[in-house]
Amino acid sequence: MKKITCVRTQVNQGQIERCKKDIEQRTSSLQFFSETMNLAGNMVRLKILYLLFHEKQLCVCDISDILEMNISAVSQHLRKLKDKKMILPRREGQTIYYSLSEKHKVIFDYVFSMIENENL
Amino acid sequence: MKKITCVRTQVNQGQIERCKKDIEQRTSSLQFFSETMNLAGNMVRLKILYLLFHEKQLCVCDISDILEMNISAVSQHLRKLKDKKMILPRREGQTIYYSLSEKHKVIFDYVFSMIENENL
DNA sequence: TTCTTATTTTAGCAAATGCTTAAATAATGG
DNA sequence: CCATTATTTAAGCATTTGCTAAAATAAGAA
Secondary structure, eight states: OOOOOOOOSSOOHHHHHHHHHHHHHTHHHHHHHHHHHHHHSSHHHHHHHHHHHHHSOEEHHHHHHHHTOOHHHHHHHHHHHHHTTSEEEEEETTEEEEEEOHHHHHHHHHHHHHHHHTOO | OOOOOOOOSSOOHHHHHHHHHHHHHHHHHHHHHHHHHHHHSSHHHHHHHHHHHHHSOEEHHHHHHHHTOOHHHHHHHHHHHHHTTSEEEEEETTEEEEEEOHHHHHHHHHHHHHHHHTOO
16 A cells, blocks of 8 residues: 555644544444444345344245345345344244344344434 | 245235335335445444544545545545535535534434444 | 645456355255 | 255356556645
């Protein structure tokens, strides 16, 4: 990376340093949220999360039927959500039901209440 | 798209239809949130939003210094945020200061308060 | 006007994403 | 065991993303 810094004189060097330290200190929280939002920042996955929030549990087939999408495509989205522990699988015979994990429920309680109240 | 539906007998067809209708009705809200989270779901952009939340306003150079990133790369992230009206530019001579837009501040008030309280 | 500074834009490219198709697991019922 | 059903996984491919480097704007200052 070539460094093309601005040469400006009125830069507040104290502010820059304070911000750098603050960011560094918050790195893990920021990482957690950026990963969470990255997953939710996809129309298909947000719909899946929204559906699980309301229906409590659904299997791949259900989601595939509702979203009118290929089962394999849905399954691959579910895997991403599962890998980051946003949803949990529960096997019942051949069927695997997914539900929202508690850790992320706090966030989605908030997000989906905004969506439903249209407080945009 | 080849339709490979599950043949299961115990599917609740009423539930499927209700969900389809619900999703359709919420499409625009879900779209808004998925776009918002898609933008925030990137470590660099989330850091930028976090910085603007605290510092009120910053120019590209400031952000470039703080994140130790190429100015052009930062500028391209700022453009995406600006395009979706998440941040607003304000020119002051040669310098352009960016700040969070009011529309999204509600969401970030919540997200960043969680980040700071480590309520993950 | 020309030079400098702050920023944006463009082009190019490697890496990541999301879908489709086909093959692989896994559980259940003859 | 074999066949069926539900689901996951792997391979392939087109699209998108995010960065670098270089060129283009834009606003002073000389």
